[in-house]
Amino acid sequence: MSKTEIRIGGLGGQGVILSGMILGRAASIHDGRHATLIQAFGPEARGSACSAQVTVSDVPIGYPYVRQPGILIVMSRDAYTQFVPQIHPEGILLYEQDLVQPENLPAGVRAFGIPATRMAEQLGRRLVLNIIMVGFCTGVTQVVSEASARQAVIDSVPRGTQKLNLDAFQAGFEFGRNLVVAPSPVAP
Amino acid sequence: MTADPLGVLTGVHFIDGDHAACEGALAAGCRFVAGYPITPSTEIVERFASRIPLVGGVFIQMEDELAASIAVQGAIWGGQKSMTVTSGPGLSLMMEHIGLAAFTEVPLVIIDVQRGGPSTGLPTLPAQADMMQVKWGSHGDYEIIALCPSSPQECFDLTVRAFNLAEQWRTPVFVMMDEVVGHMTERVQIPAPEAIEVVERRWTGLKPGDYRPFQPAEDLVPDMVRVGDGYRIHVTGLTHDERGYPAMNPAAQDKLVRRLATKIRDAGDALVDVREEACEDADVIVVSYGITSRVAQAAVEQARAQGVRVGHARLVIAWPFPSQRMAELAARTKAFVVPELNLGQMSREVERAVAGRVPVRLIDHAGGTVHEPDRILAGILEAAR
Structure with missing residues (x-):
């Protein structure tokens, strides 16, 4: 019985919520597990703080909020500062390395950085940063299967942008997979 | 039929409760919404x-909630299935027209996505504090x-079921969502x-x-016609006779108000839906509804792990309140625990039904988030002592 809590934090406009949607969709529709997505719902707007909470589980999910993320994905310094105190003592931190410099991390936390913004720019669209992070998360944590994540990307992005987004996913996925070989998912 | x-978006979706409720309305045949x-x-x-x-249908954004809650009734008399959608502050404004719908037996669906109140309260955060308002908010005696x-x-x-x-x-039916359920995204399977x-x-x-x-027919509910089909009908908020004409005596x-109450109160099992789990030999029964059911389930499982015999009764239909079933459960348990995101609403109904036979422990919450499961667990453990 495995349950993983994921927190994704960044700025409005970075695609934080969509990345949560993709992970949730991959887990609950394509992997056949259970997933609950909660969006921080407030006066968020482009450029201000934004976060999503995803719980992935083999059994139905009761309490819907994320309290101690086993996986923390941050795309802004503010999100890092805000959420790193919540991370599971043996959790995994995934961060955009040009935007976030991790410090004072608990000893058991494993941290993996990726220059996702630069990679997105190389692909031609800075907007696909979030999809690179989804690929990175999939490659490092395997919280969702690669095939399911890929299908969820296709389901979730506008028509005509699938190839670009799949390329972004692939870039993040390979970057992550090269950093780590098949770690066991964290079960808080 | x-x-x-x-109107049916058959398939497996990853959507939030608000979107799912909309799809339920469309699947049920709702073709007019004023909101x-x-x-x-x-x-x-x-x-x-x-x-x-x-x-194929119409949505109108009205000038306010009063207009929304009466425009939908016009559409229903015109033959459409219709609903309006709101939250606490809007619900307060709709009360006069909800009374009209109850009195003139309009098959109206209202979705209330509850947020923290009173007044403007917490627009983006949850509560379950409109439970008594939907039952008693308009004046006079009626059942919803x-x-x-x-x-x-x-x-x-449940939105499909609400329309049915x-x-x-032929009475107003409320879908009592809350902010968490409304904005929570999960897998939703829409059947063929x-x-x-x-x-x-x-x-x-x-x-x-x-x-x-x-x-009325045998079940105390009258049949309907569509306005414009050649039938002579009169609909008034005054006390009326079978023809629909004012009869103010x-x-x-007595005849009308009693029938409107009785058709719901005497519906029996048709309007009872309590999902019970392990209540047969429970020392403590947790009674919950809506989002709190999910949080309570976590506490129930923790209590069981500590050896407490605890059952869980989830109210899918909160009104009419399943008084008889609660009384039956009271005869075989030692205590009830009622967590809810308000300062005591449905817990009072449990108390009324239980009539002092066993203690009823409210686990209240002023709203803004859900309970911590530990608080409900503590309530269960204390009740089990």
Whole structure:
């Protein structure tokens, strides 16, 4: 019985919520597990703080909020500062390395950085940063299967942008997979 | 009969409760919504407004909630299945017209996505504090039906059911969502149209001249006609006779008001839906509804792990309140624990039904988030002592 809590934090406009949607969709529709997505719902707007909470589980999910993320994905310094105190003592931190410099991390936390913004720019669209992070998360944590994540990307992005987004996913996925070989998912 | 395929988005979706409720309405045959969008219910009407041109129907953004809650009643008399959607502040404004709908037996569905109150309160955060308001908010004696979804899937399922119950019983039916259920995204399976049972309006078989609009059938519910089909009908908020004409005397008042209450109160098992788990030999029974059911379930499982015999009774239909079932459960348990996101509403109904036979422990919460499961666990452990 495995349950993983994921927190994704960044700025409005970075695609934080969509990345949560993709992970949730991959887990609950394509992997056949259970997933609950909660969006921080407030006066968020482009450029201000934004976060999503995803719980992935083999059994139905009761309490819907994320309290101690086993996986923390941050795309802004503010999100890092805000959420790193919540991370599971043996959790995994995934961060955009040009935007976030991790410090004072608990000893058991494993941290993996990726220059996702630069990679997105190389692909031609800075907007696909979030999809690179989804690929990175999939490659490092395997919280969702690669095939399911890929299908969820296709389901979730506008028509005509699938190839670009799949390329972004692939870039993040390979970057992550090269950093780590098949770690066991964290079960808080 | 079954659902019109045009309105059914068959498939597996990853959508939030608001969107799922909208799809439930469309699947049930709702083709008219008048609303005054309000957080946290806005996504329901946003989706309806974008979907309805493809399905065939109308959405109107009205000038306020009073207008929304009466425009839908006009559409219903015109033959459409209709609903309005709101949250606490809007619900308060709709109360006069909810009373009219109850008194004139309009099969109206209202979705209330509850947020923290009173007044403007917490627009983006949850509560379950409108439970008594939907039952008692308009003046006079009347009965309504209220359903409590605890997941996006149930937002779909119970919205379909709300329309069916409204048509069957001809009284306002409320879908009592909350901000968390409304904005929570999960897997939602929408069945094929032929697998969705839809209750059609109770169209009269009588000819114009023989038909009387408020003549009840055996189940105390009258049949309907569509305005403009040649029937002579009169609909008034005054006390009325079977023809619909004002009859302002104690005998007519007693006959009508008593029938409206009795048709729901005497419906028996048709309007009881309590999902019970391990209540048969429980020392403590947790009674919950809506989002709190999911949080309570976590506490129930923790209590069981500590050896407490605890049952869980989830109210899917909160109104009419299942008084008889609660009394039966009271005869075989030692205590009830009632967690809810308010300072004591449905817990009072449990107390009334239990009538002092066993203690009822309220685990209250002023709203703004859900309970910490530990608080409910502590309540269960104390009740089990």
